[in-house]
Amino acid sequence: MSGSQLPQRALGPFAVSAIGLGCMNLSHAYGVPPSPEAAEALLLKALDLGVTHFDTAALYGFGANETLVGKVLGRHRSRFTLASKCGMTGVDGKRAIDGRPATLKRTCEEALGRLQTEVIDLYYLHRLDRQVPVEDSIGALADLVREGKIRAIGLSEVSADTLRRAHAVHPVAAVQTEYSLWTRNAEIAVLDACRELGVVFVAFAPLARGFLAGALHDPADVDALDARDLRRAMPRFQGANFAANLRLLEEYAAIAEELGCTPAQLALAWLLAKGEHILPIPGTTRIDHLEENLGAAGVALGADSVARLDALINQRTVAGVRYNAAAQADIDTEEF
Template identity: 45%
Template sequence: MADAVAAPRPAHPVPRRRLGRELSSSAVALGCMGMSEFYGPADRTESIRTVQAAVDAGVTLFDTADVYGPFTNERLLGEALRGRRDQVLISTKAGQLRSADDPGYRGLDGSPGHIHRACDASLERLGVDVIDLYLLHRVDRKVPVEETVGAMADLVAAGKVRAIGLSEVRAATLRRAAAVHPVAVVQSEYSLWSRDVEDELLPALREVDAGLIGYAPLGRGFLTGRLDVARLADDDYRRGLPRLRPGNIDRNEELLLSFVRLARAWDMAPAQLALAWVLARGPNVVALTGTTRRSHLTQNLAAASIPLTPEQLTELDVLFPPGAAAGDRYANRTTIDG
């Protein structure tokens, strides 16, 4: 029975953030992608226990996508949340194409027919009657976003989805989508070394009354100060990220060294400081962490209750101004809107 013990609750309840007009979430959410692939070998049993411990600790938002696995991550999350459905929000995504026998991506499909079929399949894999937050994983440039969002609005009207969102979109695309149906959130990468959303997207989110779910708030693990690229598994996709490749990583490690020193001077773990910075960016910002083990949960959740002073925020802005990180976020930007 010892294995069933949940992670201890943080010293303070996890604060909540409003997402759009009807949803509210814990300030720190749990992304489940790495529980099935991308970050080397996955431990399914530990992943399920981590999800359950996160619920016990106060996390209310859990994020997945149909193609993670491929097509196995939703089943894992549904199993982990069985019996806890009324305590959580489930977010999943559609629009990217993969095959169960071929892990490579095969493009995008934002057509209404695909969105409807994908939603029905996700509901079955998750084992739920309604998806709380349904996101377009990437914009399909072959289909006007208004058509895709119209199909997602149909799902809301049918009672299959509570609220809709988008992922990795420009401010102009968000405004077009919001003119068709209220958009609750945009999910985009956001951290001290990925600040692309600040100039245009964050103001647009406030304009349309939507939230931001910032994924990779720890810089793919780099900002924890514990990531050793040389020891990553052969199938860990971070090996191919430009920022972790020779020519860029030396510059980024210089930034990291200064960041770790600041965290220690302020009596925080680097991961906590990175998360606290993201959460300080606005009351509509949620940090989506990719923790796959219970041992990291309590530390990450404690970051939601760490207030940063204006002086600390200024010091971090000086250390990590927009564009400070060397290298692009992705090796291939073709599926990022704009």
């Protein structure tokens, strides 16, 4: 699908491609990142194909991903909507959550330099700092809006209650949370709260960390992952849980074949069919996968197909929780 054919959806005050690009994979969390040359080629190809929503964060590569995005896309800044995040960064080589106003403002200044831009279109509080009232964190971001350093405010991995508290301080443009067929936590309350408040929902990990794209076919594939790949610590990819989850893929792949699309495209088309206020941001390090993902914009799912998928893969049929205890402690999202 060419760029001119990519449908558009609202992202706060912006109109963006219905499928965006999550840039984390290029620097962070999935083992050895691609070479700088390969990462540059992928970013430029995404832009050429009509992607106008690029999502990064201070955390990714502890600044390296923002630097990459700025270096490669900075000269094309007028052609896309730029999203980044603060409130979770690398400190002394470790991930740290810090939502204090002064920290958020300093992180923004650093991000503007790395991203080679004068303004960030959408700036998220990456995680709720339980030691800092969300009203204080959002107040700092509201100051950045008034100063012209960011254009809109977002929240990541928050509950409906936290969203409402934040929205009362300053309008929230977007909430970003993991959402896919196998991670349905957003359906408890946040999706409805977003719809009610006019907030866009940005779905990260829409391909279930590659599982719904068929990237991992058997336990040996998990064993072969790089030691730094975050999936190694995720319960759904471990032992009996993973064996049980693999059994879901046969019927899932059959549905994709029946509909004339790939499994990855089916996962993204399901999200697009769930609501006009939902924007998936799949990540990838490969141009062929990028092209495949964008092709999902041309897959229209009927109500019957959506219902079949809902019944096949959901919180009751998937084995294992999505995060281990340490990672779970960092998020504010509702749990089943």
